[in-house]
Amino acid sequence: MILVVGGAGYIGSHLVKExxxxxKVIILDNFSTGFRSLIDSNAILIEGNLGDExxxxxxxxxxxxxxxxxxxxNSLVGESVQNPYKYYENNVCATVTLLNTxxxxxxxxxxxxxxxxxxxxxxVEFIDEDQPTSPINPYGRSKLMVENILEDFSKAYGLNYxxxxxxxxxxxxxxxxxxxxxxxxxxxxxxxxxHLLGQREKISVFGTDYATPDGTCIRDYIHVTDLAEAHxxxxxxxxxxxxxxxxxxxxxxxxxxxxxxIETCEKVTGKSANIEYANRRPGDxxxxxxxxxxxxxxxxWKAERNLEQIIESAWKWHQKMVAIHDKN
Ligand code: UFG
Numbered sequence: 001m002i003l004v005v006g007g008a009g010y011i012g013s014h015l016v017k018e019x020x021x022x023x024k025v026i027i028l029d030n031f032s033t034g035f036r037s038l039i040d041s042n043a044i045l046i047e048g049n050l051g052d053e054x055x056x057x058x059x060x061x062x063x064x065x066x067x068x069x070x071x072x073x074n075s076l077v078g079e080s081v082q083n084p085y086k087y088y089e090n091n092v093c094a095t096v097t098l099l100n101t102x103x104x105x106x107x108x109x110x111x112x113x114x115x116x117x118x119x120x121x122x123x124v125e126f127i128d129e130d131q132p133t134s135p136i137n138p139y140g141r142s143k144l145m146v147e148n149i150l151e152d153f154s155k156a157y158g159l160n161y162x163x164x165x166x167x168x169x170x171x172x173x174x175x176x177x178x179x180x181x182x183x184x185x186x187x188x189x190x191x192x193x194x195h196l197l198g199q200r201e202k203i204s205v206f207g208t209d210y211a212t213p214d215g216t217c218i219r220d221y222i223h224v225t226d227l228a229e230a231h232x233x234x235x236x237x238x239x240x241x242x243x244x245x246x247x248x249x250x251x252x253x254x255x256x257x258x259x260x261x262i263e264t265c266e267k268v269t270g271k272s273a274n275i276e277y278a279n280r281r282p283g284d285x286x287x288x289x290x291x292x293x294x295x296x297x298x299x300x301w302k303a304e305r306n307l308e309q310i311i312e313s314a315w316k317w318h319q320k321m322v323a324i325h326d327k328n
Contacts, residue, residue: 001023001024001025001026001063001064001065001066002019002023002024002025002026002065002066002067002068002069002235003026003027003028003059003063003065003067003068003069004016004019004025004026004027004028004043004068004069004071005027005028005029005050005068005069005070005071005072005098006028006029006034006050006070006071006072006073006113007025007027007028007029007034007039007040007043007045007071008027008029008031008034008035008036008038008039008045009029009033009034009038009071009072010038010169010179010180010181010182010224011071011113011166011169011224011227011228012027012029012034012069012071012072013034013038013039013040013178014173014178014224014225014227014228015069015071015227015228015231015232016039016040016043017040017173017175017177017178017228018225018228018229018232019228019231019232019235020040020042020043022232024044025040025042025043025044026043026044026045026046026059026063026065027039027040027043027044027045027046028046028047028048028050028055028056028059028072029045029047029072030047030048030049030050030072031047033074033182033183035181037178038178038181044063046058046059049094050070050072050090050094050095050097050098051090051093051094051095051097051098052097053097053101056097056098056101056102057101057104057105060101060102060104060105060107061105065105065107066107066109066239067107067109067110067111067235067238067239068098068102068107068109068110068111069110069111069231069235070095070098070110070111070112070113071113072090072094073090073091073095073113073142073143074086074087074090074091074139075115075139076139076186077117077137077139077140077283078186078281078282078283079139080137080138080139080142081137081138081282081283084138087138087139087142088138088142088145091139091142091143091145091146092142092145092146092149095146095149096149099149099150099153099159102159103153103157103159108158108159108160109160109161109235109238109239110150110159110160110161110162110238111161111162111164111231111234111235111238112146112147112150112161112162112163112164113164113166114143114144114146114147114163114164114165114166114247115139115140115143115165115166116165116166116167116168116220116249116251116288116290117135117136117137117139117140117143118133118135118140118143118144118147118165119131119132119133119134119135119140119165119288120133120134120135120136120140120285121134121136121285122285122287122288125287125289126253126289126290126291127249127288127289127290127291128249128291128293128294129165129247129248129249129294133147136283136285137283147163147247150163150245151245154244154245160238160243160244160245161238161245161246162234162235162237162238162243162245162246162247162248163246163247163248164227164230164231164234164248164250165247165248165249165250165290166222166227166250166251167219167220167221167222167249167250167251167252167288167289167290168187168188168219168220168221168222168251168288169221169222169224169227170187170189170221170222170223170224170310170311170314171189171221171223171224171225171305171309171310171311171313171314172224172313172314172316172317173224173225173313173317174225174313176316176317176320178317179313179314179316179317179318179320179321180224180314180317181321188219188258188261189221189261189265189310189311189314190314190318191203192261192262192265192273193265193269193311193314193315193318194318195273195274196265196266196269196271196273197318197319197322199322201274202273202274202275202276203262203273203274203275203276204276204277204278205258205259205262205275205276205277205278206258206278206279206280206281206284207278207279207280207281207284208277209280210280210286210287211286212257212286212287213257214257214259214260216257216258216259217257217258217284217285217286217287218255218256218257218286218287218288218289219255219256219258219261219287219288219289220251220252220253220254220255220256220288220289220290221252221256221261221307221310222250222251222252222290222303222310223303223304223305223309223310223313225305225313226250226252226303226304226305227250229301229304230248230250230295230299230301233295233299233300233301234246234248234299237298237299243298243299246298246299248292248294248295248298248299249290249291249292249294249295250290250292250295250303251289251290251291251292251303252290252292252303252306252307253289253290253291253292253303254289254306254307255287255288255289256307261307261311262275264307264308264311265311265315267308268308268311268312268315269315
């Protein structure tokens with residue numbers, strides 16, 4: 001049985017949908033940012049906090065947990081600058097309690113959701129895992145702190161772990177049943193699609209004077225189902241003893257500017273966008289593109305879905321959300 005902490009969130013729920021095909025799954029979530037509608041009916045749900053030792057002890061003493069997968073983090077860069085306490089409390093302190101309680105029950109396999117934000121401002125076009133980590137905001141720092149803690153816990157207590165550094169997760173499950181839901185929404189692709197559905201008046205492009213070919217920021221967008229598949233490969237690498245530790249980037253290896261993403265959304269939906277060119281958003285690096293060569297070499301994973309497929313799946317999901325909203 002696998003414990004998925006944060007299984008009601010955007011990425012956690014997509015992982016659960018794939019994982020229930022081969023494993024029994026238990027979800028721990030406090031619904032602070034997750035949604036009940038994203039919970040897979042094949043999984044057991046326990047409502048609670050990841051830093052609550054009592055709830056964790058209950059789970060670890062009642063279920064034979066082989067591994068823990070941790071998706072329950074706060075992940076908004078801007079919010080982390082405004083309210084760093086929230087990020088260090090939840091992303092670091094609560095995670096340490098989770099790890100410590102796991103070890104008390106001799107549970108030693110851990111998959112951790114980390115981020116490209118650990119790299120800060122990259123010095124190279126394609127970022128591989130050997131690039132220095134130098135985060136520029138509390139969110140990225142909170143994730144890097146846990147990465148360092150994992151390294152120390154592994155050496156001292158024999159914890160096995162794999163860290164997955166996501167680039168820009170996007171898209172929705174092919175079933176159309178689950179997709180990206182955040183409140184408030186700050187991510188580019190959902191914002192564009194909500195605008196094209198008439199839910200927002202315009203799209204603001206944050207910064208047009210970056211050192212990129214069209215002046216807007218370049219990101220590496222990765223389909224959430226590709227992410228889920230990478231987690232499953234990482235999970236079995238730990239469970240089967242193929243790996244004791246590992247740090248891997250998860251991206252497509254292809255960068256798209258904000259303008260290119262808007263154009264692709266227009267192409268996929270057949271609608272045209274009302275664009276406002278605005279100031280830069282603080283904390284945005286000009287470009288973030290992954291090299292995912294290491295995980296391909298070591299675990300045989302690579303992204304299978306391109307930007308158009310990401311947007312097509314997200315479009316299907318957002319149209320469905322509007323239909324549900326209109327019915328209610
Ligand atoms: N952007 C706009 N207008 C918007 C929203 C976003 O121009 O309305 C731009 C941003 O400035 C950025 C790009 O679109 O240049 C992508 O922005 P997102 O907010 O979609 O994603 P981020 O790159 O800021 O962040 C995401 C995750 C973080 C993670 C980071 C790592 O949300 O948690 O990827 O790459 F740290």
